[in-house]
Amino acid sequence: MGNDPMNNQISDVHIGQLASVGQIAAGIAHEVRNPLTSVKGFLQLLKEKSPDTYIDVAEAELNNALLTLENLLQVSKPDMEDELLSTFNLCAEIESILYLFQDQQYRVKLETNFENVDSAIVSGKRNQLKKTFFNLFKNAFEAIPDKGTIHVNQFIRDGYVYILVKDTGVGIPKDKCALLGTPFFTTKENGTGMGLTQVFTTIYQHGGRIEVDSEENVGTTFRIILPIDISHIQHGVVKLNIKNVESGNLKEYLLENQDVFEQHLLSEAVNVRDKINEIHTIGNIDLLGNAQKLVLFIVENRRHELMMFAQKEGEAWAKHSLTIAFKLEWLQAIRRVLWNFLYNFDRIRGTETNREEFFTLEKNINDLIDQFLNSFFISYTNYKEEVLQSQQEIIEDLSVPIIPIIDSMCILPLIGKVDNNRMLGMKEKVFNQISQHKIMTLIMDFSGVAIIEEEAILYLLKILEGISMMGCKTVITGIRPECVNTMIDLNLTITDKAETYGTLNQALEKYLMRRDV
Numbered sequence: 156m157g158n159d160p161m162n163n164q165i166s167d168v169h170i171g172q173l174a175s176v177g178q179i180a181a182g183i184a185h186e187v188r189n190p191l192t193s194v195k196g197f198l199q200l201l202k203e204k205s206p207d208t209y210i211d212v213a214e215a216e217l218n219n220a221l222l223t224l225e226n227l228l229q230v231s232k233p234d235m236e237d238e239l240l241s242t243f244n245l246c247a248e249i250e251s252i253l254y255l256f257q258d259q260q261y262r263v264k265l266e267t268n269f270e271n272v273d274s275a276i277v278s279g280k281r282n283q284l285k286k287t288f289f290n291l292f293k294n295a296f297e298a299i300p301d302k303g304t305i306h307v308n309q310f311i312r313d314g315y316v317y318i319l320v321k322d323t324g325v326g327i328p329k330d331k332c333a334l335l336g337t338p339f340f341t342t343k344e345n346g347t348g349m350g351l352t353q354v355f356t357t358i359y360q361h362g363g364r365i366e367v368d369s370e371e372n373v374g375t376t377f378r379i380i381l382p383i384d385i386s387h388i389q390h391g392v393v394k395l396n397i398k399n400v401e402s403g404n405l406k407e408y409l410l411e412n413q414d415v416f417e418q419h420l421l422s423e424a425v426n427v428r429d430k431i432n433e434i435h436t437i438g439n440i441d442l443l444g445n446a447q448k449l450v451l452f453i454v455e456n457r458r459h460e461l462m463m464f465a466q467k468e469g470e471a472w473a474k475h476s477l478t479i480a481f482k483l484e485w486l487q488a489i490r491r492v493l494w495n496f497l498y499n500f501d502r503i504r505g506t507e508t509n510r511e512e513f514f515t516l517e518k519n520i521n522d523l524i525d526q527f528l529n530s531f532f533i534s535y536t537n538y539k540e541e542v543l544q545s546q547q548e549i550i551e552d553l554s555v556p557i558i559p560i561i562d563s564m565c566i567l568p569l570i571g572k573v574d575n576n577r578m579l580g581m582k583e584k585v586f587n588q589i590s591q592h593k594i595m596t597l598i599m600d601f602s603g604v605a606i607i608e609e610e611a612i613l614y615l616l617k618i619l620e621g622i623s624m625m626g627c628k629t630v631i632t633g634i635r636p637e638c639v640n641t642m643i644d645l646n647l648t649i650t651d652k653a654e655t656y657g658t659l660n661q662a663l664e665k666y667l668m669r670r671d672v
């Protein structure tokens with residue numbers, strides 16, 4: 156092995172400083188360029204009047220200076236600063252940029268490996284980011300003097316998109332490493348030293364990170380780490396690239412920009428977007444389509460349909476046991492994106508909403524969304540409660556199992572804790588069964604009952620009374636000492652209402668034998 160590979164993780168502070176240096180330099184360049192351009196004009200006039208070789212030299216030097224300024228401005232042009240955010244597929248952009256280097260492929264092998272070809276959706280300044288990757292690829296190709304390979308890998312981890320650009324080029328000497336990204340730092344004869352400055356500025360603006368590994372004569376890897384969700388670095392509303400509609404109608408505007416809305420929504424709902432397919436498979440719920448429907452109901456103030464829709468959705472989410480947190484995140488994302496769209500609608504129409512209008516709109520829209528949420532949750536919980544209720548009924552039914560053993564004789568084995576509620580259920584079932592099946596002897600086995608509540612004992616006595624009124628005889632077996640204690644403490648007895656046996660077996664032996672005789 157040769158030297159240790161340099162592992163240079165450029166710290167955030169350093170990136171920040173470099174980015175500011177780049178921006179300051181660009182700002183100065185902007186100021187200086189105009190007077191220099193005038194000087195250039197005057198030099199030309201002067202040359203026409205009295206040609207002089209010194210003027211030629213001055214002009215050539217001035218042109219050099221202007222070119223340098225031009226390069227500097229490329230890094231952070233004021234109009235680039237103003238670039239609107241958009242949401243796009245990073246992999247698709249990277250592929251289109253790599254395409255520009257096709258003429259190099261006779262000498263440099265290009266290998267790409269994108270894990271999320273379709274889903275590497277990020278929000279950001281698209282042109283700036285395209286330029287960033289162009290600069291990185293250009294450096295990688297330039298670093299390979301003869302033949303070599305460039306790998307471009309993409310993957311997503313913990314909310315970040317990683318793009319790795321790895322070349323088998325000349326590498327970067329250790330002592331030069333700290334200079335990467337500094338404006339005008341170049342080791343190339345015709346280099347500008349502005350490429351990486353643009354890279355650092357842009358990635359920093361997007362809240363991302365850059366890591367560099369390099370080894371001389373082996374190669375260099377640039378690791379670009381971009382957050383998928385940049386909402387935390389955005390303040391307030393975001394200017395979106397949207398289409399205007401002539402009619403100035405809100406609904407038409409939303410329909411016209413439906414794709415932008417969806418992309419934006421996906422970039423906001425970080426956790427839900429990976430679940431869209433799953434939710435579609437499980438519940439046949441089209442989240443994106445439904446979001447569109449919801450938004451239209453809201454802006455058209457179709458309250459009734461909205462409520463019906465909320466009910467239906469609530470039921471569907473309950474029915475398929477879909478995670479409720481996703482619904483909340485989805486709705487919150489819809490609310491944010493809708494407001495952002497309303498802001499942009501106002502902006503591109505160029506009309507200014509007055510304060511009164513704005514607050515009325517705010518009230519109407521947020522009220523409707525709240526009502527949707529209410530309706531949704533009510534219908535969700537109702538559905539769940541109904542399911543619980545019916546399960547409860549099944550359990551209650553099962554907890555009073557009346558088993559016929561021979562004609563007119565049944566066993567009711569009780570287990571677990573006996574409380575008032577259970578007695579209530581038992582009463583109904585016992586009376587019904589006695590009358591239906593003409594039961595004459597009912598054996599209640601208490602051997603599985605550890606606890607019997609005081610109130611339940613009182614109720615049990617009433618049931619025994621009822622059973623005897625119906626002409627049926629009760630036999631109680633297996634009462635445990637704990638239960639007997641409770642009854643004695645309460646001064647209650649059951650022996651006058653039922654025959655008792657120590658165990659179910661004893662009772663059965665007795666009754667079945669008696670019958671056989």
Ligand code: ADP
Binds near residue numbers: 322
């Ligand atoms: P330029 O390409 O015009 O020199 P950059 O800012 O793009 O300016 O790069 C600055 C310097 O960083 C380069 O001159 C080179 O020395 C070094 N560098 C950048 N990328 C690589 C790379 N992939 N391999 C080796 N050196 C690199």
Ligand code: MG
Binds near residue numbers: 351
């Ligand atoms: Mg470069």
